[in-house]
Amino acid sequence: AAGPSLSFAEPRRREVVLRDGAGRPAVVPECEVVGDDVHRVLIKLPSGTSFYGTGEASGPLERTGKRVFTWNTDAWGYGSGTTSLYQSHPWVLSILPDGKSLGVLADTTRRCEIDLRQESTIKFAALSAYPIITFGPFDTPAQVVASLSHAIGTVSMPSxxxxxxxxxxxxxxxxxxxxxxxxxxxxxxxxxxxxxxxxxxxxxxxxxxxxxxxxxxxxxxxxxxxxxxxxxxxxxxxxxxxxxxxxxxxxxxxxxxxxxxxxxxxxxxxxxxxxxxxxxxxxxxxxxxxxxxxxxxxxxxxxxxxxxxxxxxxxxxxxxxxxxxxxxxxxxxxxxxxxxxxxxxxxxxxxxx
The missing domain is CATH 3.20.20.80 (Glycosidases)
Known part of the structure; x- marks a missing residue:
């Protein structure tokens, strides 16, 4: 219901793709439609995974245990508990227990809930179907972000x-x-x-x-x-x-x-x-x-x-x-x-x- 899962990976590093003991991809989103056409995606990662990213957000750099909503808001006077700021990026950077990094993007511009309160689990929820795109895993967060930028484009160099x-x-x-x-x-x-x-x-x-x-x-x-x-x-x-x-x-x-x-x-x-x-x-x-x-x-x-x-x-x-x-x-x-x-x-x- 939430669309296919896609993956961008460095072709010279195919050996680092997450797989389970049977050789199957280990990052397989679980998808369901609940309530009034809300498409929910659950991504379970290895125990001990920590989370970063979630776009423009208040609070600490590590986002493990947090929940945010992508809904552009003129959030003047915001504090550490503010859940929506001025830009919306439904994106999570995951640091896996083995030290490798994995990026996960919910490809939607709709209001999206990003829920990281369940241990080692990413939950996205938004109206209408949307694909989940994974980047990596790679050896470093920088490689994940580079892969993301190759997919969605980079910011133009200013004057x-x-x-x-x-x-x-x-x-x-x-x-x-x-x-x-x-x-x-x-x-x-x-x-x-x-x-x-x-x-x-x-x-x-x-x-x-x-x-x-x-x-x-x-x-x-x-x-x-x-x-x-x-x-x-x-x-x-x-x-x-x-x-x-x-x-x-x-x-x-x-x-x-x-x-x-x-x-x-x-x-x-x-x-x-x-x-x-x-x-x-x-x-x-x-x-x-x-x-x-x-x-x-x-x-x-x-x-x-x-x-x-x-x-x-x-x-x-x-x-x-x-x-x-x-x-x-x-x-x-x-x-x-x-x-x-x-x-x-x-x-x-x-x-x-």
């Missing part, structure tokens, strides 16, 4: 300037403060600083793709001054667009029918920094192209990079995100029309695309 020191704080309320009180102070004190980040204070009333006419009246001039002293700038953008007639982003989005809808077909409205907001449906390539045009015009002000924030997607309400019953018009190649629970964990990735 050279992005590898330096970045300065960011929610308090830069004017271009003068950025230039004179922050960056020039770094220079005067001989402290290297390659990049400064602009939080939402640069906007006009927290409206995305705008600049405050008084405090950031000439962003291009400010960026030119930053560049003249060897500093780049990154500016925040949020997917929450203020619901306000006369605001060009809201008007353009409404004319082009880009907003995520409620189950009744009306635009969903959620609360973020500007107040009531609507949200582009990035599951549609047409809508991603509409957003990309806004970004293109925005960076013409000399912007060096974009800080995509609040794209879990996050709300300032107690639920921290939008209702799972919201409807997305997803393109056919990524799943078609689905409710929000289907697309939640990939919304930030689709925005980036």
């Amino acid at each position: 050279k300037w992005a590898l330096g020191y970045h300065q960011c704080r929610f308090s830069y309320k004017s271009s003068e403060r950025v230039l004179e009180q922050v960056i020039r102070t770094f220079r005067e004190k001989g402290i290297p600083c390659d990049v400064v980040w602009m939080d939402i204070d640069y906007m006009d009333g927290f409206r995305c793709f705008t600049f405050d006419n008084n405090r950031f009246a000439d962003p291009k001039s400010m960026v030119d001054d930053l560049h003249s002293i060897g500093c780049k700038s990154i500016w925040m953008l949020d997917p929450g667009i203020k619901e306000e007639k006369g605001y060009f982003v809201y008007d353009g989005g409404s004319e082009n029918d880009v907003w995520i809808k409620k189950a009744d077909g009306s635009p969903f409205i959620g609360e973020v920094w500007p107040g009531d907001c609507v949200f582009p449906d990035f599951t549609s390539e047409r809508i991603r192209t509409w957003w990309a045009r806004l970004v293109r015009d925005f960076i013409s002000n000399g912007v060096d990079g974009i800080w995509n924030d609040m794209n879990e997607p996050a709300m300032t309400t107690t639920t921290k995100t939008m209702p799972e019953s919201n409807i997305h018009r997803g393109d056919a190649d990524i799943g078609g029309v689905q409710n929000h629970s289907y697309y939640h964990n990939v919304m930030s990735l689709l925005l980036w695309k």
Whole structure:
């Protein structure tokens, strides 16, 4: 019910594949469907196995005895017991009793429970079927991670300037403060600083793709001054667009029918920094192209990079995100029309695309 098990192994090290006494593969997932279409996978490993990984998670590095949920969450103020953070990676790195390492990936973007509370056992549970992919076992964790990266791809190398020191704080309320009180102070004190980040204070009333006419009246001039002293700038953008007639982003989005809808077909409205907001449906390539045009015009002000924030997607309400019953018009190649629970964990990735 949970799909086939696949394995990626170094072809020159076939002798290390886990097998039982009869020569059969020893890592054979047990699969079952329980409750409301929940697909549960149980992977039993040799006694004494310890666990690491589980993606972005709070708490100790070793994950043995822990349980987490892959559900992108704006988890500000999180503690060691927080079970969901900003990214979702249903992945476990297992260290076997003989010292070898085995990676296990549940290939799903849905909300997934990773339960490591049973001794030497991995439990995954998620809606809809998904394959389990194992990597190894190999001699070292580094070999497992290398095998994983070969399968899913690696992160692109950033620009050279992005590898330096970045300065960011929610308090830069004017271009003068950025230039004179922050960056020039770094220079005067001989402290290297390659990049400064602009939080939402640069906007006009927290409206995305705008600049405050008084405090950031000439962003291009400010960026030119930053560049003249060897500093780049990154500016925040949020997917929450203020619901306000006369605001060009809201008007353009409404004319082009880009907003995520409620189950009744009306635009969903959620609360973020500007107040009531609507949200582009990035599951549609047409809508991603509409957003990309806004970004293109925005960076013409000399912007060096974009800080995509609040794209879990996050709300300032107690639920921290939008209702799972919201409807997305997803393109056919990524799943078609689905409710929000289907697309939640990939919304930030689709925005980036």
